[in-house]
Amino acid sequence: MPHTARRFVEQAIPVGQFFKTISKGYYWAYEYNRGQNMGIGNSVAPNTEIDTDELKIWDLNLAEASSDRDVERLKDHIIYATLEQAVDNKGQLLGFFRNRSGSDRIYEEKAFRNLTNAWRDEYCLSAPVDAGAEERMKTAEWRITMCYYALYKSASAIIRTKDNSDLSISHQKTLDVHSNQFMASRARCLYGYPFNFDPASSQFFDFRKPFPYFLGVEDEELKDRLRSQHEDTYADYYKRQMEAVYSKAENVSSWDSGRNTSTFYHVFKLLREWANYEHGGIFSRLYGPGYVKFLDRGMRLLAYSAITTAEVALICAFGIDRFERELRYYGESCEEGVSEGAAHAVDRYEVYQRTLSNF
Structure with a gap:
C-alpha cells in the first residue's frame, strides 16, 4: 500500500498531535502558574525576593523551564516531584512495598531484570546521543515501540516487588x-504526569505540585x-490537560473504545500496536521539524518518568544499597560494550543518594 500524502494526514498526523500534546503537557503540568505557585506576587508571598533562576533542592535545578523544549530542566522537576512524594510518604510506601511473603531474593531477580531492561530501552531512545531528533526519528515507529517497552518493563518491575506469579503470557x-494492585494502592503517590x-472516573491521583512552594x-x-493556595485551580487545569491527552489518543486509528484504556500504560499499548502492526510504515514520509521534535521529546520524557517511578518503587521495596x-553490576556490563x-x-x-539514603 503506497504511503500517500493523504494517508499520512489520516494516520500519522493524529499520532503527531498526540505526542505534541504529551510534550507540551509536560511543560504545563510542571510549570503551570509558576510565579503564583512559588508565592511570588500574591498576598502570602515571603517578604524576601526569591531568585527563581537559582532554585536548587537536592542539587536539582528547579528554576522555571523556559519552554517545553527545555527537556533537561523538566527532568529535574519530574524527579523532584517523585522524590518529594516518596520522602513525604516514606512510612506508607515502605509498609506497602515491604509487606510480602518469602525472602527478598524471590522477588529481586525479576524486579531488577525488568528494570535493567528498561534502562536499555531508555538508552536506545536517546541514541545516538550526539545526534539530534531528526536523526533519531528516522526510525520513529520503532522508537514508539521502544518507548512502550520502557513503560511496560517499568510497570513489570514494580509488580515484581510483591508479585512472583507468571504474567509473561x-x-x-x-x-x-499493575493498575489494580499498585496504581490504585498506597503507592499511587509515586505516579506523575x-x-x-483515571479517565473512567475523570479523576487524577494525588499530585503535589512539582516544585517547592517554601523556598x-x-x-x-x-x-x-x-502549598494549598491554588489547589482547586491547579487541579481543574491539570484535569483538562489530561483529558486533552486522551482526546488526542482517541483520534489514532488503533483506538478501540471496547479495549481497556483505564491507564496511560494501556493507552500507549494501543499506540504500540498501531506502530507495529498497522500503519507505522507511514513514518517513511515523516518530515519537518515540528512533529519530529514532539515525537522525540515526548518519548524521552515518558521513559524518564516511568523509569523514575519504578526506580523509587524498587528502592522502597529492597533498599538503596541493593x-x-x-x-x-549493570554499569560494569556496559563498560564491556556501550x-x-x-x-x-x-x-x-x-540524586537518590542525596534523598533516599535512609530507605
Whole structure:
C-alpha cells in the first residue's frame, strides 16, 4: 500500500498531535502558574525576593523551564516531584512495598531484570546521543515501540516487588495487575504526569505540585498556605490537560473504545500496536521539524518518568544499597560494550543518594 500524502494526514498526523500534546503537557503540568505557585506576587508571598533562576533542592535545578523544549530542566522537576512524594510518604510506601511473603531474593531477580531492561530501552531512545531528533526519528515507529517497552518493563518491575506469579503470557494481564494492585494502592503517590489519571472516573491521583512552594519561607503555617493556595485551580487545569491527552489518543486509528484504556500504560499499548502492526510504515514520509521534535521529546520524557517511578518503587521495596549494587553490576556490563549505556540511571542514582539514603 503506497504511503500517500493523504494517508499520512489520516494516520500519522493524529499520532503527531498526540505526542505534541504529551510534550507540551509536560511543560504545563510542571510549570503551570509558576510565579503564583512559588508565592511570588500574591498576598502570602515571603517578604524576601526569591531568585527563581537559582532554585536548587537536592542539587536539582528547579528554576522555571523556559519552554517545553527545555527537556533537561523538566527532568529535574519530574524527579523532584517523585522524590518529594516518596520522602513525604516514606512510612506508607515502605509498609506497602515491604509487606510480602518469602525472602527478598524471590522477588529481586525479576524486579531488577525488568528494570535493567528498561534502562536499555531508555538508552536506545536517546541514541545516538550526539545526534539530534531528526536523526533519531528516522526510525520513529520503532522508537514508539521502544518507548512502550520502557513503560511496560517499568510497570513489570514494580509488580515484581510483591508479585512472583507468571504474567509473561499477557501484556494486558500485566498492565491490569499493575493498575489494580499498585496504581490504585498506597503507592499511587509515586505516579506523575501523565500516568496519574483515571479517565473512567475523570479523576487524577494525588499530585503535589512539582516544585517547592517554601523556598525563602520560614513560617510553617505560611508554607502550608502556599502549598494549598491554588489547589482547586491547579487541579481543574491539570484535569483538562489530561483529558486533552486522551482526546488526542482517541483520534489514532488503533483506538478501540471496547479495549481497556483505564491507564496511560494501556493507552500507549494501543499506540504500540498501531506502530507495529498497522500503519507505522507511514513514518517513511515523516518530515519537518515540528512533529519530529514532539515525537522525540515526548518519548524521552515518558521513559524518564516511568523509569523514575519504578526506580523509587524498587528502592522502597529492597533498599538503596541493593539498588546501588544492581546499578554497579549493570554499569560494569556496559563498560564491556556501550560505555554510556548506564548514564541516565547513574545520574538519577546520584540524586537518590542525596534523598533516599535512609530507605
